[in-house]
Amino acid sequence: MTVPVLQVQALRAYYKISSFGLDREVRAVDDVTFHVNANEIYGLAGESSCGKTTLIRTIAAATKPPLRVVGGSIVFNFAGRAVDMQKADDDTVAAVRWKHLSYIMQGSMSVLNPVRRVERSFVDFAFRHVGRRMAEFLDIVSDHLRRLDLSPDILSAYPHQLSGGMRQRVAIALATVCRPEFIIADEPTTALDVIVQNGVLAMIRDVQKELGSSLIFVTHDLAVHANLCHRLGVMYAGRLVEEGGTREMFRAPLHPYTAHLVASLPRIGNTEPKKGLEGTPPNLADPPSGCRFHPRCPLAREVCRAQVPPMVEVAPGRRVACFAVTPPARAA
């Protein structure tokens, strides 16, 4: 097997806040292990505030206090060159970013500076990473935009003159103009209606296919995941609870949380009312003991309260952290 482009090992990232002599620790990402292969779209699903954004921020080494990486490692492998984001110095990280690793931010509609023309944003953000002369760079940008069905005319427009979908596509164009090997997309389609969303998703897929890069795609919208991703990881309360190929995950979810997520999707012809999940997501400053899902889990048993279920590979490429699937005896 080839080396994965991204290998995340037992990553823990906490928000540490101390005010008025009181120390609080929010465990936004706890013990997460996964990898992303070359030329693959990896989906990250989970409800709001389950730590998705924190996880990818950490991966992009875009952490700032109070967020701190407490343990674990993040290793990228760009064309045979391994980069450990935790150990690498600032210059290395800066050299990797944008050229090899780009990040489409949450709310990426406002990635463009509202008082600068689009062209200036391209020059400001991407010019230095391309390493060509200005005229060549602008040619590259125009070509790239044309490939993404955007008229190069928009370069001379201000962001407010573009529609939401166009702005979104410009943001994606901006992130992919350097042809990075790894793209992180944090909810790039949340603010769009389904039709525009479809267009943007198709565009992301095309870009990914053309560049052959890897992509982490974060959203809480399972329909988007089903549509786009090769593999899917489901997060709950800062932990990865299940991972596998998208198709198998939807066909036969193993973790009770995933099962609920999948069951909540509307299906054509199905008129039964959907059952909601009792309770609310836990407070990450004071998470439940053992399995973090147990207060809401219909299958919860004694051991779930006491022990954290480990991530166990139940089938090739399929991992799940649940005692109901892998009883403690087998897990140990």
Add this chain to the structure above:
Amino acid sequence: MRVVLDLFRYNREFAIGVVLLGFVVIFAALSFFSPFPPNDAFVVPPDVPPSWAYPLGTTSRGQDVFWLLTFAIRNTLLFGLAVALISRILSLVIGLVAGYAGGIVDRVLMSLNDTFIVIPLFPILVLFYFVMRDKMSWGLLALAMSCLGWAYDARLIRSVAMSLRTREFTETSIFSGMSMRQILTQEHLPYVMPIVFSTLMNNMNWSIGLEVTLSVLGFTDINTPTIGVMIYWANQHTALVAGIWWWILFPVLLVVIAFVGLFLLAVSMNEHIDPRSRLNRVTG
């Protein structure tokens, strides 16, 4: 250029402001054609009321009010511009850095800033005059006033910079590896420019007003003719008691015109420079 023409046509404040300020600037420019050097006295008969020979009359010191006024308004405008420009640079740098850097840098800069806000300006400037005495000059006063005049606007700019810091485009800039200096000058500076322009005019008004006040009381270099200095000399010669009203009326009138012009420009500029509100005007 078309922009300016459009503004002139559609924005009444701008049109009036330009006309008023244009009048004042042309008046100031006339000083280059003056037949008399500004500090020469008794070159014309004293105390002549406005007439065809002396359109604005003459002073008790034998100066032609019209030509003297051209020098005075030129110096006053330049003074205001110098103070405004220097203090704009100070408030921009301090406001942007404090707002962006945050933390300890912000706290240090802002405590300095607050100190300048609460300092009573007028006594300090008077004190400054007494310390400097004969060394007091026009440039020195401009420098002193710009060092005192940046604080309010630095706070204003800081507040905007703080909100800019959390925007996605700032985070993207950081991610793309731009340095703090690049982010501030390329990304944040264009955003705060409208504010800076509008405060520029207001600051000019403020500094001209303060300069006139100081001069009238004689706390500046009284040998450089400015509007304030002119009024100062008029008072020294008890112009109002002696009935030489034109010595006081015309300088006051001119500085009021300059004030109103600057104010109107500040208001209309503010609306125009931001590309978003420019669009609002087209559609709305």
